[in-house]
Amino acid sequence: MDLRLADKVVVITGAAKGMGAAITLAFAAEGARLVLSGRDMAAIEPVAEAARGMGRSVITVACDITDPVQTEALAAAARDAFGRIDVLVNVAGGTGPMGETAWSTSTEAFEEIVRLNVTGCFNTMKAVLPVMVEQCYGKIVNVGGTFGMRGRAGRMAYSASKWGLRGVTKSTALEAGPHNINVNYVAPGMVEGPRFRTKVIPDVMDRHGVSEAEAVARHADEYALRRITQDEDVANACLFFASDVSRQITGADLAVDGGWAHL
Structure with missing residues (x-):
């Protein structure tokens, strides 16, 4: 099936490693033009070079998604380079405290992971949505996690952040839908x-x-x-939501977990 992603302008956060790299190369294989962002530019460059080696147009932009000034600059760089923004894939995120109960988790650790996993994605969405609204087209794919669908003992802070991201996704889907913008949530299990x-x-x-x-x-x-779950499994789900094959799907949760969250 042709996903018709050739020449689409795709902004990917957290593009340097693991899922981010796999998602980047999956979009490159489909012919997309890429805007790759993250904090560790040295780690992003090999991924960018691999995509360029496939004949793709790629720019890299240093961006801490918790800083709205930097996310606005990311969106501006994408538009300046390519004239539009078709897809945003929010991969950047963190794990937060592990093995901690709700009563042993520090307020600082809780706030840090919520700021990264929720506020960070809000910042990038806020930056690209005016462009998508203006062009009356866009796809946003937020990569969350199944602990934001079932919860997990010892991972309360992380789980809370991913539940929050689901809420951001669903509400934004309702707001952006009249502008022909799809907003969906991919929930990997353990990858x-x-x-x-x-x-x-x-x-x-x-x-x-x-x-x-x-x-x-x-x-x-x-x-x-x-x-x-493998990185490529998550990448394939992101391709699906970024393409017009999923044109009538928005505000959805797609668990990529081998059967855990919903069983």
């Missing part, structure tokens, strides 16, 4: 990669006194398909 291996799995190993292999198996056994 194989550095964050999973260096943060999530060590926490499980410490709490349950199990090996790394046993910790991974514990997670896989929770899912109907008995396997951990």
Whole structure:
């Protein structure tokens, strides 16, 4: 199926690593023009070069999404370079405190992850939406998480931030819909990669006194398909929501988790 993403202008936050890199290269493979942003520009550049090697037009913009001045500058750079903004994919985010109860989580840690995962996405959406409204076209894909759909003990702050992002997504979908703008939410489950291996799995190993292999198996056994989500699975969901194949879908939650959030 032709997703008709060739020459679409796609802004991707958190494009440097893991899911962000996979999403970037998936859009590059579809022929999109790319605006890649993040705080670590050295990490973004190899991804940008890989996309350029596929013949794509790419610009990179340093941006801390928690700073609205920087997100406005990101939108301006995209428009200056390409004349429009067709798609925003919000990948940038963080994990917050792990293994903490609601009563042991510090206010500072709670506010920090909400600021990154909710306010940061609000900032980028606020920056690009006037452009999308003016052109009467746009797609926004917010990458959240299944802990924002079912909750998770020991991950209260992260879960709260992703529930909040769902609310931002759904309300904005209602507001932007009359302007032919779709706003949707992709919710990965546990995704194989550095964050999973260096943060999530060590926490499980410490709490349950199990090996790394046993910790991974514990997670896989929770899912109907008995396997951990891969970066490419999330990228494919983002392509779907960014394309006109999903033209009649907005305000939706799409769990990419092998069967956990809804089962």
